[in-house]
Amino acid sequence: MVDNxxxxxxxxxxxxxxxxxxxxxxxxxxxxxxxxxxxARARGLDTGxxxxxxxxxxxxxxxxxxIHPKVTxxxxxxxxxxxxxxxxxxVRRAVDEKRxxxxxxxxxGYIGIEMAEALLLRGIHVSIIDKMPQVMNTLDADMAQLVxxxxxxxGVDVHLEESxxxxxxxxxxxxxxxxxxRTLPTEIVILGMGVRPNSGLAKRAGIPLGVRDxxxxxxxxxxxxxxxxxxxxxxxxxxxxxxxPFYVALGTVANKQGRIAGINxxxxxxxxxxxxxxxxxxxxxxxxxxxxLQQKEIESLHLDHVTATIKSTTRAxxxxxxxxxxxxxxxxxxSGRLLGGQIVGYEGAGKRIDILATALHTGMTxxxxxxxxxxxxxxxxxxxxxxxxxxxxxxxxV
Amino acid sequence: MVDNxxxxxxxxxxxxxxxxxxxxxxxxxxxxxxxxxxxARARGLDTGxxxxxxxxxxxxxxxxxxIHPKVTxxxxxxxxxxxxxxxxxxVRRAVDEKRxxxxxxxxxGYIGIEMAEALLLRGIHVSIIDKMPQVMNTLDADMAQLVxxxxxxxGVDVHLEESxxxxxxxxxxxxxxxxxxRTLPTEIVILGMGVRPNSGLAKRAGIPLGVRDxxxxxxxxxxxxxxxxxxxxxxxxxxxxxxxPFYVALGTVANKQGRIAGINxxxxxxxxxxxxxxxxxxxxxxxxxxxxLQQKEIESLHLDHVTATIKSTTRAxxxxxxxxxxxxxxxxxxSGRLLGGQIVGYEGAGKRIDILATALHTGMTxxxxxxxxxxxxxxxxxxxxxxxxxxxxxxxxV
Numbered sequence: 110m111v112d113n114x115x116x117x118x119x120x121x122x123x124x125x126x127x128x129x130x131x132x133x134x135x136x137x138x139x140x141x142x143x144x145x146x147x148x149a150r151a152r153g154l155d156t157g158x159x160x161x162x163x164x165x166x167x168x169x170x171x172x173x174x175x176i177h178p179k180v181t182x183x184x185x186x187x188x189x190x191x192x193x194x195x196x197x198x199x200v201r202r203a204v205d206e207k208r209x210x211x212x213x214x215x216x217x218g219y220i221g222i223e224m225a226e227a228l229l230l231r232g233i234h235v236s237i238i239d240k241m242p243q244v245m246n247t248l249d250a251d252m253a254q255l256v257x258x259x260x261x262x263x264g265v266d267v268h269l270e271e272s273x274x275x276x277x278x279x280x281x282x283x284x285x286x287x288x289x290x291r292t293l294p295t296e297i298v299i300l301g302m303g304v305r306p307n308s309g310l311a312k313r314a315g316i317p318l319g320v321r322d323x324x325x326x327x328x329x330x331x332x333x334x335x336x337x338x339x340x341x342x343x344x345x346x347x348x349x350x351x352x353x354p355f356y357v358a359l360g361t362v363a364n365k366q367g368r369i370a371g372i373n374x375x376x377x378x379x380x381x382x383x384x385x386x387x388x389x390x391x392x393x394x395x396x397x398x399x400x401x402l403q404q405k406e407i408e409s410l411h412l413d414h415v416t417a418t419i420k421s422t423t424r425a426x427x428x429x430x431x432x433x434x435x436x437x438x439x440x441x442x443x444s445g446r447l448l449g450g451q452i453v454g455y456e457g458a459g460k461r462i463d464i465l466a467t468a469l470h471t472g473m474t475x476x477x478x479x480x481x482x483x484x485x486x487x488x489x490x491x492x493x494x495x496x497x498x499x500x501x502x503x504x505x506x507v
Numbered sequence: 508m509v510d511n512x513x514x515x516x517x518x519x520x521x522x523x524x525x526x527x528x529x530x531x532x533x534x535x536x537x538x539x540x541x542x543x544x545x546x547a548r549a550r551g552l553d554t555g556x557x558x559x560x561x562x563x564x565x566x567x568x569x570x571x572x573x574i575h576p577k578v579t580x581x582x583x584x585x586x587x588x589x590x591x592x593x594x595x596x597x598v599r600r601a602v603d604e605k606r607x608x609x610x611x612x613x614x615x616g617y618i619g620i621e622m623a624e625a626l627l628l629r630g631i632h633v634s635i636i637d638k639m640p641q642v643m644n645t646l647d648a649d650m651a652q653l654v655x656x657x658x659x660x661x662g663v664d665v666h667l668e669e670s671x672x673x674x675x676x677x678x679x680x681x682x683x684x685x686x687x688x689r690t691l692p693t694e695i696v697i698l699g700m701g702v703r704p705n706s707g708l709a710k711r712a713g714i715p716l717g718v719r720d721x722x723x724x725x726x727x728x729x730x731x732x733x734x735x736x737x738x739x740x741x742x743x744x745x746x747x748x749x750x751x752p753f754y755v756a757l758g759t760v761a762n763k764q765g766r767i768a769g770i771n772x773x774x775x776x777x778x779x780x781x782x783x784x785x786x787x788x789x790x791x792x793x794x795x796x797x798x799x800l801q802q803k804e805i806e807s808l809h810l811d812h813v814t815a816t817i818k819s820t821t822r823a824x825x826x827x828x829x830x831x832x833x834x835x836x837x838x839x840x841x842s843g844r845l846l847g848g849q850i851v852g853y854e855g856a857g858k859r860i861d862i863l864a865t866a867l868h869t870g871m872t873x874x875x876x877x878x879x880x881x882x883x884x885x886x887x888x889x890x891x892x893x894x895x896x897x898x899x900x901x902x903x904x905v
Contacts, residue, residue: 116825349880361883364890382878389882398882427514460858460888463881467865470879480780481868482747483797483861484787485759490858492762 112502117194142167142314144334166336166374169311169324170367171306173342173358178215182276187283188298200224200299200506204231209274209296212236214285215273217244218482220301222256222392225265228297229393236266238273238286245397247388248451249404251418252437255453259395260484304358306343319345321356328380338374347383350401350448350469351410357384385469386449389459396459400450400466404439413442417503422458425487434458436499438465438475443475445507450499457489464496475503515592540565540712542732564772567709567722568765571702571740571756576613580674585681586696589618598622598697602629607694607807610634611684613671615642618699620654620790623663626695627791634664634691636671636684637645643795645786646849647802649816650835653851657793681890702756703873704741717743719754728768736772738764745781748799748846750810755782783867784847787799787857792855798864802837811840815901819893821855823885832856834897836863836873843872848897855887862894873901 111117122133140159141150148161175190177183189200203209212228214221214472217239225235237244237260243253244260244267260267268288277285277292286293306323317333319325322399323345325333341363348355362384372379387400407414416439424431434454440447450465452458464488479501483494493501509515520531532549537556539548546559553742573588575581587598601607610626612619623633635642635658641651642658647707658665666686675683675690684691704721715731717723721743723731728738739761746753749894760782770777785798805812814837822829832852848863850856866876877899881892891899 111825111827310788359883361890362880365878384878385880387880387882389884391884391886396887400880400882427509429509457858459856460855460882461861463859463863463879463892464825464861466882467862467871468869470875471866471869471871473865473869477868480763481861482760482783482785482798482864484785484798484858484864485757486789488641488789489787489794492759494861 114194114198117308125135126388139310142169142310142316142337144314144316144337154496160327167336168374169316169332169337169339169343169369170341170363170370171307171310171343172363174307175300175304176302177300178269178273178302180273182278182283183300185276185278185283186281188276188300190300191224192304193216199298204228204233205475207296209233211293211295212297212299213293213295214301214361215239215286216301216303217241217257217260217267217269218246218301218303219388219390220300222260222397223390224299224301225260225263226392228299229263229265233297234264234266236268236286237267237297238271238293240270242270242271244269247399247403248397248453252399252435252451252453255435256392256395256397259392263393301479306356306358308343311343320354321345323356325354328382329373329378329484330366330381331373336457338370340370347381348402349383349385351406355384355386357386357388361389385466386463387466389462391459394455395453396455396457397453398459398462399449399451400462401447401469402439403449403451405441407448407469412448414439414448415442415506416504417499417506419495419499419502420500421491421493423455423495424489425491428487430456430457431491432458434461434495436461436495438499438503440475440503440507442507445476445504447473447475447478450496452495454495458495459497461494475500475507479504512592512596513871531621536571537708540567540708540710540714540735542714542735545734563905564736565767566772567714567730567735567737567741568739568761568768569705569708571686572705573698573702574700575698576671576700578671578673580676580681581698583676583681584679585694586674586698588698589622590702597694601625601695602631602730605694607631609691609693610695610697611636611691612697612699613637613684613887614699614701615639615655615658615665615667616644616699616701617788619784620658620795621698621788622697623658623661624674624700624790626697627663631695632662632664634666634693635872636669636686636691638668638670640668642667645797645801645850647835650797650833650849650851652792653833654793654795657790658708661791666752666861704754704756708740709737709741718752719743721754722724723752724781727771728764728778728779729771736768738768745779746800746887747781747783749804753782753784755784755786757786783864785860785864789857792853793851794853794855795851796857796860797847797849798860799867800837801847801849805837805846810846812837813901813904815897815904817893817897817900819889819896821853821893822887823889826885828854829889830854830856832859832893834859834893836894836897836901838865838873838901838905840905843874843902845871845873845876848894850893852893856893859892859894862892873898873905 125131125133136154175192214237245253262337342358369379369381390399418437422431432455438450523531534552563713643651697863740756767777767779767850787796816835820829830853836848
């Protein structure tokens with residue numbers, strides 16, 4: 110557990126001032142971009158004062174906003190989105206002070222399962238509801254099933270194909286979640302329904318949007334409006350496997366894009382080639398990772414494909430703490446091009462996804478991958494790394 | 508600790524017989540191959556009986572033999588090579604029964620440091636002597652220095668640039684190791700001076716040898732003598748980075764080569780493209796991994812190159828158990844082609860070498876690697892994975 114919230118702040122406003130000579134105005138919202146006159150209207154959130162700031166170049170890095178359910182009573186006490194450091198602090202305070210016994214999480218994605226772990230650790234009974242027939246929608250159903258089992262084994266009530274209909278509230282506080290199937294009494298509700306690009310400001314300024322309303326950018330991170338740049342969870346990415354624009358809200362992608370935008374705004378030249386859709390998380394000891402295209406994406410692209418799913422161990426079978434790992438990979442039939450992979454398993458399992466991510470970047474075929482000289486010693490892997498066992502399996506079908 | 512030696516035997520002779528219909532003759536040594544008459548002479552090690560066995564196709568998989576020092580008295584009790592399961596059993600028995608207080612390990616390579624860990628665990632004082640100015644000769648000196656520090660911090664006496672001159676023995680038992688600098692009293696000596704291909708049998712049969720006297724094979728694992736195949740620690744490999752023949756004795760390579768040989772002998776067609784020189788080990792909690800070419804190999808190939816060495820953490824800096832990791836990578840100047848990498852660090856550090864190994868297989872440049880979409884979440888990595896921090900660093904110099 111991280112015991113000091115300050116440690117989660119990478120750079121304070123003073124750091125920007127002192128180390129980089131950058132003036133940071135916190136608690137200030139930009140409400141309008143005037144593209145023609147090269148100026149932005151800023152409003153002090155504490156003072157309410159408005160002013161226009163002139164710019165030569167503008168960088169938009171406003172991130173994403175949580176998707177909220179279309180139900181009323183969402184502003185009642187006890188209902189939290191966990192999308193900012195501040196909202197995390199609020200949930201933590203509520204848990205510490207109110208000592209709730211029950212929590213309901215709406216959405217079984219990354220935020221949902223990570224919050225489930227945190228709440229379980231504090232002895233709270235956790236229910237997850239998800240309108241889909243599986244948790245972890247970025248995994249294929251068979252791999253997500255392994256995550257659901259781990260959640261249930263840890264005591265989480267997982268309710269799938271169940272939709273939020275509203276809240277039962279009393280005195281401005283939530284006291285139950287109402288779904289299309291039941292009423293779940295609870296003191297805390299976590300909304301983990303995903304995010305969407307925070308692109309309203311750009312849209313109002315006439316800056317073109319792309320897929321899922323993310324801001325359209327070129328590979329230098331410039332928007333379609335010259336001199337206006339954007340990066341991070343508010344912009345469109347390019348998917349190197351599907352060769353199509355794609356929306357993903359992840360810190361590691363945002364960070365890379367920000368660096369590219371900074372180099373270019375500063376007069377340099379840099380390009381961001383794209384992403385392959387890698388993500389990782391964990392629930393307790395279970396590591397969950399994915400990269401590339403998942404089955405439904407492959408199908409929607411009408412790619413003829415083959416699949417292999419194998420079970421192995423994270424270390425040599427006889428080695429202590431050799432634990433289960435399941436690897437699933439997909440390849441294009443005929444060409445053998447790797448399309449994607451998913452890994453669910455215990456310690457050491459998840460980061461193996463980086464092998465597949467690296468292979469996807471260069472468009473490797475599974476035939477080329479079969480003799481990858483991956484590291485082997487009994488404390489680290491079986492003689493054939495689980496990733497290679499999956500490759501060996503899929504090669505026969507390509 | 509693995510508590511049952513049986514668990515280390517992958518397949519017993521009966522398994523071969525029952526499951527694969529393969530007749531296995533254990534305790535039988537082949538002493539001569541008669542290429543012309545397609546027969547091999549076999550001698551029963553227990554009975555002393557000799558016979559000729561006819562073959563249509565012959566597979567040589569005789570592995571490697573330990574390199575022994577050119578000193579006398581090597582056959583005294585208390586001196587062990589640890590290159591077979593049987594020799595491991597003997598050391599284990601000696602430690603259990605004789606309860607020695609001191610051990611000297613000759614050679615600070617993989618066997619040396621793994622044995623140091625095992626002996627320390629049993630409360631034995633360990634000294635390592637190595638004639639080189641560093642331990643772990645397959646790492647560059649700066650990275651090996653981190654391993655030497657860990658050894659010394661754990662209480663191991665590390666004596667570098669010190670050569671074995673002989674043993675002091677009494678009544679057929681070793682009682683000290685004599686080096687060119689000192690005498691080290693000890694009850695146990697472990698010889699970890701590396702291995703060489705067990706190619707004498709092939710050589711006597713006129714089968715051509717290659718680099719370091721390993722048996723020459725083509726990419727189908729056939730020797731230069733038609734119908735005679737070979738794989739594993741007795742054969743030459745092809746190094747995909749140096750584009751030259753190369754000798755490496757590693758289980759994972761042997762296993763891949765054996766599979767290729769088996770497919771081809773069985774009438775199929777398969778080729779082994781080569782290796783990139785990946786290896787991993789650990790000393791206590793410290794993980795040690797390498798791939799590609801090391802500095803001295805790059806220099807001997809006269810490749811103009813650049814280097815970056817960075818220190819980071821295995822997880823997000825604020826995350827509990829974020830531990831140190833050092834990553835060193837090398838790239839060709841001008842082209843930017845990745846040439847090799849080494850990683851020394853704590854839990855989760857070592858297996859990251861597989862990212863570099865995969866990149867080496869496809870000849871990636873560091874420019875192409877800079878935006879590798881590697882998995883990120885605070886329990887698994889900083890926002891920029893340490894591997895990418897090293898890449899970001901080296902790109903500036905290429």
